[in-house]
Amino acid sequence: MSAVASMRDSILRADTRLSKYHPLSRILFYDDFDEGVxxxxxxxxxxxxxxxxxxxIARDFRPPQLSSCTFFDIGTHGSIEGTYSLKLATRAVPNHAAIAIKRLTYMRRGLVQFETYFTFKAEQTFDRAALSGWDGNKAPSERQxxxxxxxxxxxxxxxxxxxxGLVRYLNTDVDGNLVQKWMHKTSVQPTTRMERQGVVPPNQDFHTVNPDDWEEIPGGNQPLCFNETASKVNWxxxxxxxxxxRRRMVELQCNDNVMDLSSIEVPVYDGHYHGLPNLLNFLLDVRTRTNVRNFLYLDSVLVSVDW
Amino acid sequence: MLRRSFTAVLEKNSTFTSDFATEPYEAGWALEARWFVRILEISPGAGLTMTAQISPDGLFWCDEESGPFCLNEVGLASMPLRNFGQWLRLDARLSGKNPHVKVLIYLAVKG
Incomplete structure (x- = not known):
């Protein structure tokens, strides 16, 4: 390691906010949601x-919120550092999705690395009947x-x-069965132009032409730490x-599971889109399959590049 | 440090024919808030009465003390709030015979 690289590494390790990340050579942005959206x-x-x-399908993706992770039973949970995280919240409507986006453009092509600390929850429900068979460990909320x-x-x-590019964590299927796998998509996200031109019918899954255009990422089976109740937050x-x-995904890591994405084909659009040169947008989304609100929380985000 | 502000669009050209409430919105970080309700269409004789509601948990709600504000024609109205705690929503009651209303609802928060 060169002296410069060693110094940079030492600085990153000494920074209490950045040391939990592994940035590439240039940090494009670091978002601490205690500082705003x-x-x-x-x-x-x-x-x-x-x-x-x-x-x-694209008219109600809901505004993101700055959340203190406050729950009816314990009050405020807070984020990893400070109080606030970015929260996406669906409506309590089956198949409703909340989507947030951050829009940039790029200077060069190359590696783009997205890192975050996240957690996910379903809204607390109070249906006693749903507790039938509750063993005190497996949260009914997890299946919601x-x-x-x-x-x-x-x-x-x-x-x-x-x-x-897209990676999805499929917690449950449409019937509420736990799947708990990382997925990638096999078709493009239908655009407004495609739909207006009649190239595709109105889509049911925002990201794909058909709802079933998904495949498991090799090694993508990974139960996450939902932790027993609707109000226990583990990042x-x-x-x-x-x-x-290369127009390719390279790798996905979630905690100790590292998945090689290099063999996965990223769907590319036919034709050209006007007004989008060097487009580099980042998106987050959460989707409920039931009439229970679903939430995705991000403590912070770091995007770095090798250019 | 500049003060932080955020505007959320909670309903976009949404049409209602009965009472409704906006989705819960967390604003515990903000010191002040202001609802903006823009009526795009409203049926003759219909009225929209809106009450700001607050909640400690986003699940159970009570009326905020400011009292309701009422709209019965196309236009924009607003309502300020302070000292509201953690969650905000608008409770909307629609009156009149076979009423319908089409609205944009904004929540502007600052702190």
Whole structure:
């Protein structure tokens, strides 16, 4: 290791906020949600001024919230450091998704590494009947949590190819059965233009043409620490690397599970999209499969690059 | 350090034909808030009465002390709040014969 690299490493390790991360050579942004929303906003479908024109699936992705993780039984849980985390909350409507986005452009193509500490919860319910068979350990609430995803939206320079990398944690299937696997998608996310041109029918899953366009990531079986109640928050480390020079995902790490993504084909759009040169968007989402609100919390986010 | 602010759009061109409440919104970090309700369409004779509600947990709600504000025509109205604790929502009651209303609802928070 060079003297400069060694010094940088020492500085990072001594920084109590950054030392829990593993950034590449340049930190593009570090978001501590005790400092505000840091540019994460609600995704909205395309329109030209009339909100009625937004296609149904993309008109209600809900505004993100700065959450103190406060619950009815214990009060405020707080985040890893400080009080606040970024929270995405669905409606209490089956298949409703909340999606937040942060929009940048890129200077060069290469490695883009997304890191975060996250947790996920379903809203507390009070249906005594649902507690039938409760053993005091397995939380009924865990089966009321659907899935969450981390994704991006990238467009090579003007008239370049557009594609979206994505990793989804599928906690339950549509019937409420625990799946607990990391998934990748096999089709593009239908765009407003595709739908208006009749290329695809209105989609039911925002990220894919068909709801079943998903495959398990090799090694993606990974129960996470839901921890027994709807109000116990345990933060998980996640690192996801994309190589925009190859239009490929590289690796996904969640806690001690490291998954090689290099053999996975990232779907690429047909044709070109105007007005998106060097697009580099980051997205977070959570989806409920039941009539219970689902929440995704991020303590902080660090995105770094090798350019 | 500049004060932090955030505007959430809680309903976007949403049409209602009966009473409703906005989704819970966490604002414990903010010192002040202001609801903005923009009525895009409202049926003749209909009225929309809105009461700010507060909650310690996002699950159980009570009315905030400011009292309701009422709208019965197209336009924009607002309502300020302070000392509201952790969660905010609007409870909306729709009156009139076969009423319908189309609204945009914003929550602007600052602290």
């Amino acid at each position: 840091n540019g994460w906003c609600e995704l909205v479908g395309n329109h030209a001024g009339n909100l009625d024109d937004i296609r149904e 949590f659907g899935d969450f995803s981390f994704s991006n939206d990238i467009c090579d320079g003007e008239n370049g190819k557009r594609y979206m 998980h480390y996640l690192k996801w690397i994309m190589d925009t020079s």
